[in-house]
Amino acid sequence: MKFRGREIKLTRQEKEIEDALMRGEYAPVPKEEFDRIAKAIEARRKDAVLNIRVNRQDLESLKQKAAKLGVKYQTFIAEILHRLAQN
Numbered sequence: 001m002k003f004r005g006r007e008i009k010l011t012r013q014e015k016e017i018e019d020a021l022m023r024g025e026y027a028p029v030p031k032e033e034f035d036r037i038a039k040a041i042e043a044r045r046k047d048a049v050l051n052i053r054v055n056r057q058d059l060e061s062l063k064q065k066a067a068k069l070g071v072k073y074q075t076f077i078a079e080i081l082h083r084l085a086q087n
Contacts, residue, residue: 046078 010018020026029037059073066076 044082 062077063073066073069076071079
């Protein structure tokens with residue numbers, strides 16, 4: 001899939017959403033609501049790289065917790081950092 005001229009690989013969940021969208025399973029929203037959602041998505045765009053060293057056991061624990069939630073561990077860690085940064 002291409003978005004804004006860039007090739008994007010969709011996750012299985014994202015592909016399911018795209019397929020549902022193509023089947024017409026989603027209702028349109030008012031422009032104001034769409035703009036609010038688009039702004040929120042753009043604000044969460046990951047545009048920086050962070051390389052850190054962590055304890056192996058901590059990393060394994062984070063990976064296990066991410067797996068239980070059904071998300072990639074790096075996404076899980078990024079969400080933890082985001083929540084801490086917002087508080």
